[in-house]
Amino acid sequence: MKKNKLLITFLVIVIFSLTGCTKQLEGADGKVVTNSSTGQVLPSNILCAPSDPEIIELYNQTREDLLAKHKKDYEEGKISKKEYKERVENTIDISELTACKDFNLASNGYTGIWTKIFVEPLAWLLVTVGKFVKNYGLSIIFVTLLIRLVMYPITLKTAKQSENLKKAQPKLAKIEKKYANKTDQESMMKKSQELMLLYKEYEINPLSGCLYAIIQFPLFFAFYEAVYRLPVLFEDSLLGFELSMSPIKGITVGNWLYLILPVLVFAATYFSFKLNSGASMSAEQAKQTKIMMNVMMLMIFFMSFTMATGIIIYWVTNNTFTIIQNLIVKRSK
Numbered sequence: 001m002k003k004n005k006l007l008i009t010f011l012v013i014v015i016f017s018l019t020g021c022t023k024q025l026e027g028a029d030g031k032v033v034t035n036s037s038t039g040q041v042l043p044s045n046i047l048c049a050p051s052d053p054e055i056i057e058l059y060n061q062t063r064e065d066l067l068a069k070h071k072k073d074y075e076e077g078k079i080s081k082k083e084y085k086e087r088v089e090n091t092i093d094i095s096e097l098t099a100c101k102d103f104n105l106a107s108n109g110y111t112g113i114w115t116k117i118f119v120e121p122l123a124w125l126l127v128t129v130g131k132f133v134k135n136y137g138l139s140i141i142f143v144t145l146l147i148r149l150v151m152y153p154i155t156l157k158t159a160k161q162s163e164n165l166k167k168a169q170p171k172l173a174k175i176e177k178k179y180a181n182k183t184d185q186e187s188m189m190k191k192s193q194e195l196m197l198l199y200k201e202y203e204i205n206p207l208s209g210c211l212y213a214i215i216q217f218p219l220f221f222a223f224y225e226a227v228y229r230l231p232v233l234f235e236d237s238l239l240g241f242e243l244s245m246s247p248i249k250g251i252t253v254g255n256w257l258y259l260i261l262p263v264l265v266f267a268a269t270y271f272s273f274k275l276n277s278g279a280s281m282s283a284e285q286a287k288q289t290k291i292m293m294n295v296m297m298l299m300i301f302f303m304s305f306t307m308a309t310g311i312i313i314y315w316v317t318n319n320t321f322t323i324i325q326n327l328i329v330k331r332s333k
Contacts, residue, residue, distance in 0.1 A: 025092070028065035033058060038242055039249030040308050043229050044092050047108065047123050048100035050231035059094045066091045100232035103127050118222035122147075123230050130232070137238025140227060140310055144317040147223060152325070159329040161204060168202040224314065233310050243310035261312045265304040268319035269297050272326075 025033040025044040033042050035055065042058060050056055067088060074084040098107040105120055122143070130139035148155070165172075175198065179191040199205070227233055234244030241250075241258065250258025273293045304312060 025059070025062060027062050028069040033062050035244060038234075038244040038308075039246040039252075039306070040234055040244040045229060046092075046094070046097065046231055047120065047226075047229045048103040048127075048231065049094045049097035050235065051099065051101075052231070052235050055231060055235075056094065059092060063091055063093060100127060100230060101131065103230075114222070118218060119226050119229070122223050122226040126226060126230060126233065130236075135238060136233045136236040137241075137243055137310065137313060140233065140243075140313045141317050144223070144314055145321065147219060148318065148321040148325075151219065155322070155325060156329065159326050162326075163329055164202045164204050168198055168204060171198055220318070224311070227310055227314055228308075234308060238309075238313065241309045243313070244308050246306050246308055247312075248305040258309075261309060262301055262304040264316045265307075265312055266297060266301040268316045268323070269300050272319040272322045273297065 023044045025042040027033050034040060035042065035058065037054065042055070050059070070079070070084055070087045070091070073079045074081065079087070098104075103124060105116075105124055108120070125146075126136070126139050126143050129142050130136040133139060133142065172195075175191060175194050179187055182188075182191075234242075236243050241261070245258065247258040247261045250256075273296070304315075307315070
């Protein structure tokens, strides 16, 4: 159960990290458009207009190329008039967007339930805090911590459940061993009764983990998307690191300090995983989970080389909070 939960969690995070509701900007040749200076992959559904002349030029040139391609496809009969109009309407025009510094919840009209309820409020908060502290890197850190503090009662219960499961593991193992070869209805009922008594003794709610995950995931994924779709966040820097620069691009241009960022991602991920492992698992399950976690950490480590620094700041801050929270729970137990 624990193994499956970890696997599902990781897959969901990866899927949303790579795609989510964020759409990558593609040129007329079908290739993803990136900022050649920083290596940042540009999203096509940005929430506000960028102010960087180089980025503005990239969006405008991509729009011109796409419109020319759509027109050519229509004239050659490859697409219908209706499809041509739809493609033109869906081609991003940054001149119609509000400047990021003036972004508010009414800027883009109705943009769907997910974006309007989750993404845009967080984006507005990031912009507002960024203007207040005069740095959007700090804004990512402060808003991440603010969200984690708001969610603290929920995540704290999750951490406590994990610790309680670890304490109950020896007795859980005895019950499983006791009924290992018994499949009759009476034995199954007795096993369920003993498990419920054990859960009550250790204050364990078997469904709480899923419930807390359902509550947490939308908010964290929406925050990731809000960061990724705000151009203004990637036009700033923090401690000499450009928020739009990926570590691999930074290393390529000779700034080896960017190598620190993947190391921080790996360290934060490793300790976050380590403190959450080992609950309610047999020795064999623990061994399999450890192997899977090692593979996951290596994947995240190599993925971080292509992440924008702004996203890395969010990832490290979020995981560091989790580590501190779990250490507090462990000490209290």
